[in-house]
Amino acid sequence: MPKKLILVLGDQLTPNVSSLAASDPARDVVLMVEVVEEATYVRHHKKKIALIFSAMRHFAEELRAAGWTVDYRTIADTGKTGSFTSEVARAIKKHKPSSVIVTEPGEYRVRDMFERWKTMLTVPVEILRDTRFICAIPEFADWARDRKQLRMEYFYRDMRRKTGLLMDGDKPEGGKWNFDAENRKPAKTDLFMPRPHRVKPDATTEAVLADVQSRFAKHFGDLEPFWFAVTRKDAEKARDHFITEALPRFGDFQDAMLEGERFLYHSVLSIYINLGLLDPLDVCRRAEVAYRKGRVPLNAAEGFIRQIIGWREYVRGIYWLRMPGYIDENHFMHTRSVPDFYWTGDTDMACLKAAITQTKEEAYAHHIQRLMLTGNFALLAGVSPQALHEWYLIVYADAYEWVELPNTLGMSQFADGGLLASKPYVASGAYINRMSNHCKGCRYDVKQRTGPDACPFNALYWDFLARNRGKLEANPRMVQMYRTYDRFSDADQADIRDSAQATLATLTSSGDWP
Numbered sequence: 001m002p003k004k005l006i007l008v009l010g011d012q013l014t015p016n017v018s019s020l021a022a023s024d025p026a027r028d029v030v031l032m033v034e035v036v037e038e039a040t041y042v043r044h045h046k047k048k049i050a051l052i053f054s055a056m057r058h059f060a061e062e063l064r065a066a067g068w069t070v071d072y073r074t075i076a077d078t079g080k081t082g083s084f085t086s087e088v089a090r091a092i093k094k095h096k097p098s099s100v101i102v103t104e105p106g107e108y109r110v111r112d113m114f115e116r117w118k119t120m121l122t123v124p125v126e127i128l129r130d131t132r133f134i135c136a137i138p139e140f141a142d143w144a145r146d147r148k149q150l151r152m153e154y155f156y157r158d159m160r161r162k163t164g165l166l167m168d169g170d171k172p173e174g175g176k177w178n179f180d181a182e183n184r185k186p187a188k189t190d191l192f193m194p195r196p197h198r199v200k201p202d203a204t205t206e207a208v209l210a211d212v213q214s215r216f217a218k219h220f221g222d223l224e225p226f227w228f229a230v231t232r233k234d235a236e237k238a239r240d241h242f243i244t245e246a247l248p249r250f251g252d253f254q255d256a257m258l259e260g261e262r263f264l265y266h267s268v269l270s271i272y273i274n275l276g277l278l279d280p281l282d283v284c285r286r287a288e289v290a291y292r293k294g295r296v297p298l299n300a301a302e303g304f305i306r307q308i309i310g311w312r313e314y315v316r317g318i319y320w321l322r323m324p325g326y327i328d329e330n331h332f333m334h335t336r337s338v339p340d341f342y343w344t345g346d347t348d349m350a351c352l353k354a355a356i357t358q359t360k361e362e363a364y365a366h367h368i369q370r371l372m373l374t375g376n377f378a379l380l381a382g383v384s385p386q387a388l389h390e391w392y393l394i395v396y397a398d399a400y401e402w403v404e405l406p407n408t409l410g411m412s413q414f415a416d417g418g419l420l421a422s423k424p425y426v427a428s429g430a431y432i433n434r435m436s437n438h439c440k441g442c443r444y445d446v447k448q449r450t451g452p453d454a455c456p457f458n459a460l461y462w463d464f465l466a467r468n469r470g471k472l473e474a475n476p477r478m479v480q481m482y483r484t485y486d487r488f489s490d491a492d493q494a495d496i497r498d499s500a501q502a503t504l505a506t507l508t509s510s511g512d513w514p
């Protein structure tokens with residue numbers, strides 16, 4: 001058989017990826033490329049670029065040790081104009097393969113590029129299914145067909161049945177599919193709070209850090225300290241550390257936020273799962289084993305597994321079902337740019353300051369910070385979902401469009417009009433006060449609704465409901481909120497409007513990361 005060229009992308013870092021599984025190390029050549037086009041189509045956080053480049057370089061070594069021939073091109077090799085297309089064209093000239101094989105990419109933009117290669121390149125291009133996902137793209141489309149509502153909960157139950165995870169015969173373990181009602185406790189400061197597994201940079205990572213600092217210095221975020229795992233072995237250590245130390249309390253405190261505690265009981269594994277260093281189903285099976293051995297309660301194991309085989313698979317299904325049009329949806333017609341303080345953390349709002357500062361320093365925030373702090377505020381303030389989508393794609397180390405876009409545009413901003421969420425995730429300061437201790441140290445008073453010292457979330461929340469009455473009033477889950485609003489006097493409603501306007505007037509938006 002003639003030689004094939006296997007293109008392995010930066011988020012396909014597993015020997016089990018379908019393109020490698022379909023190839024022969026003794027015959028074929030693997031191509032991996034660090035390219036400026038991928039690093040700058042949005043200006044990714046410096047730490048994210050370093051994570052991906054270092055993990056790619058380590059994976060190339062892993063493949064070489066397993067007998068593969070790897071043509072690896074660093075950012076220095078591919079220079080200022082490198083792209084997947086330019087590098088594949090060069091590699092075809094060099095290796096003269098009979099075909100190019102690639103596993104389907106996560107993003108529509110890249111899939112579109114690969115489809116164009118079929119007529120552009122001098123050899124055939126084969127795009128294989130990404131078998132790391134439990135639900136194939138056509139399988140999700142079949143599930144969605146003829147359904148009026150695409151609720152995650154029903155999809156999740158099918159994934160439980162399909163994988164056999166936490167099943168007791170054909171019934172869910174413990175008699176219920178979902179134990180979320182037990183998972184809404186506020187957290188307390190705890191000296192023994194687990195911390196994510198940290199890895200000291202090796203020589204390869206140090207070289208990447210120098211490359212990123214010299215080439216992407218103007219990108220958002222702090223490059224150092226850099227402690228992410230960049231090899232499969234270290235990612236596995238991070239996984240095992242999480243399952244032993246944090247998973248037992250993951251469920252209880254899943255929705256909690258705590259000043260000074262950036263990770264709480266979250267896994268910080270999305271970065272490794274999305275890159276390919278960890279297999280999502282394997283992580284879930286290990287969480288189930290911990291439950292079966294009595295080390296982890298059912299609400300924690302179920303909650304964690306649901307995030308992965310439920311939410312993660314579901315948002316990917318929605319992405320491919322609805323792209324390319326999905327990215328332009330804007331139910332509330334919001335147009336504001338992302339406020340400048342989203343890039344600096346320079347705000348008196350203690351909760352947002354904490355979430356944004358840690359985003360800048362760690363390229364990480366946990367789900368409730370993304371949804372109920374930065375997402376909530378942006379929605380209340382009327383930020384354009386497209387601008388916000390770009391912000392989330394830039395700032396988080398785990399962000400790839402297939403997972404980030406539905407979470408931002410659908411779940412967080414309700415910009416798809418309720419395809420993904422049954423009501424907008426909006427909340428006033430009372431919710432944040434219930435689920436966190438941020439308000440205690442805040443310059444604003446969470447109990448005041450209006451006025452210069454009132455928590456800005458409060459007036460913005462009621463004003464958002466008033467502004468969007470026509471689009472939300474009929475939603476049965478919003479009826480109670482409108483009843484409450486309607487009980488406010490005319491004067492109070494006018495105060496709400498004025499206070500919200502005053503907050504919005506303070507938001508400067510220069511439109512981009514300076």
Ligand code: FAD
Nearest residue numbers: 266267268269270307311312366367371398399404407408
């Ligand atoms: P944990 O809380 O420990 O959860 C366990 C795992 O479940 C995660 O590692 C992740 O793989 C999966 N998971 C949990 N929630 C979701 C979800 N809603 N969608 C998909 N997978 C989920 N997740 C990303 O992986 N990339 C993104 O770019 C991304 N952008 C987001 C943007 C917004 C506005 C919101 C509200 C959520 C976003 N999420 C994204 C989902 C979620 O916030 C992250 O997966 C999670 O915070 C990652 O941290 P963790 O590994 O500690 O997660």
Ligand code: DLZ
Nearest residue numbers: 009010011033034035038039105106107
């Ligand atoms: C995100 C990213 C970045 C920053 N750089 C690279 C790169 O240089 N080379 C590469 O192969 N992949 C990179 N990636 C990940 C790709 O953007 C990702 O594979 C596509 O968006 C498809 O999901």
Ligand code: SF4
Nearest residue numbers: 349351429439442455
């Ligand atoms: Fe955030 Fe408002 Fe609480 Fe301040 S008072 S921390 S702005 S919710």
